[in-house]
Amino acid sequence: DAKTTQPNSMESNEEEPVHLPCNHSTISGTDYIHWYRQLPSQGPEYVIHGLTSNVNNRMASLAIAEDRKSSTLILHRATLRDAAVYYCILYAGNMLTFGGGTRLMVKP
Amino acid sequence: NAGVTQTPKFQVLKTGQSMTLQCAQDMNHNSMYWYRQDPGMGLRLIYYSASEGTTDKGEVPNGYNVSRLNKREFSLRLESAAPSQTSVYFCASSDQAGQYTDTQYFGPGTRLTVL
Numbered sequence: 001d002a003k004t005t006q007p008n009s010m011e012s013n014e015e016e017p018v019h020l021p022c023n024h025s026t027i028s029g030t031d032y033i034h035w036y037r038q039l040p041s042q043g044p045e046y047v048i049h050g051l052t053s054n055v056n057n058r059m060a061s062l063a064i065a066e067d068r069k070s071s072t073l074i075l076h077r078a079t080l081r082d083a084a085v086y087y088c089i090l091y092a093g094n095m096l097t098f099g100g101g102t103r104l105m106v107k108p
Numbered sequence: 109n110a111g112v113t114q115t116p117k118f119q120v121l122k123t124g125q126s127m128t129l130q131c132a133q134d135m136n137h138n139s140m141y142w143y144r145q146d147p148g149m150g151l152r153l154i155y156y157s158a159s160e161g162t163t164d165k166g167e168v169p170n171g172y173n174v175s176r177l178n179k180r181e182f183s184l185r186l187e188s189a190a191p192s193q194t195s196v197y198f199c200a201s202s203d204q205a206g207q208y209t210d211t212q213y214f215g216p217g218t219r220l221t222v223l
Contacts, residue, residue: 032208043112043198043214044151051208087150093206095166098143098150 004088009103012078020073020102022088031090033064033071038101039084047073049091078106110134112215114199120221121189129184129218131199139205140182141166141212142174144195151198157182158205189222196220 005023012018024033035047048055048062050071055062061074075082087101115130133140138159143151143166153166157176171193173185182201186193196219200212 030208034211036212041217043200043217044212045214046211049209049211091208091210093208093210095153095156096151096212097167098152100150 004090004099006086006088006099006102008100009105011105011107012075014080014106014108015077018075018078018082018104018106020075020086020088020104021070022072023070024088024090025069027068027090028092031092033062033068034089034091034096035060035062035073036087036089036096036098037082037084038087039081044087044098047086078104080106080108082106112199112201112213114197114215114218116218117216118219120223121186122223123190125189126185126187127189127220128186129197129199129220130181131183131215132181133199133201133213134180135201135203135213136179137201137203137213138179139202139210140176141200141202142172142182142184143198143200144168144193145198145217146195154184154197156205189220191222194220194222 034049036044038044050062063072083106085101112133141156142154145151155174157163160179199215202212
């Protein structure tokens with residue numbers, strides 16, 4: 001299975017944008033890039049997914065590099081509620097494989 | 109809509125005891141999953157059920173059994189609990205396993221300790 005690499009942790013100030021990077025240099029042509037996040041003591045929740053084009057929804061934006069070997073999850077204005085572990089996952093329709101993710105800390 | 113519900117929320121077992129974790133979803137989803145999450149780690153898939161009447165092994169199935177009781181309910185059974193099964197267990201559901209755009213909805217988890 002193709003793997004992803006994410007920083008262990010990142011810090012952000014409240015109300016500032018946050019860019020969470022993900023490297024996936026061995027991505028295959030049919031892999032979708034999915035992002036989930038896990039708030040403290042909760043189950044993961046879906047954030048966004050994309051294949052080639054940049055994607056926006058009410059929670060975040062996903063910017064995908066032209067060669068698809070990396071992507072960035074963008075939170076436009078971080079709030080304290082966005083403090084969570086963010087998982088970047090390559091999904092080929094079989095099973096979600098969660099790595100260690102990035103722990104995002106948001107400072108007031 | 110309650111989404112995905114799990115019972116119990118917490119459980120303490122002694123080594124060798126058995127128990128069943130219950131999961132139900134009210135979103136009319138076809139597919140359901142069981143994951144475990146050990147401290148400081150990501151989730152690992154134990155078993156999944158792509159549709160009612162089918163179950164398949166995931167990454168870490170040893171020591172577990174599952175039953176897809178009906179479209180709504182998917183249970184996970186530990187026949188003889190071991191300390192290595194101390195973990196947080198999450199149930200999830202999705203509309204269509206196997207579709208690249210399929211998204212999963214997770215329950216709140218069951219925190220299990222095996223002494």
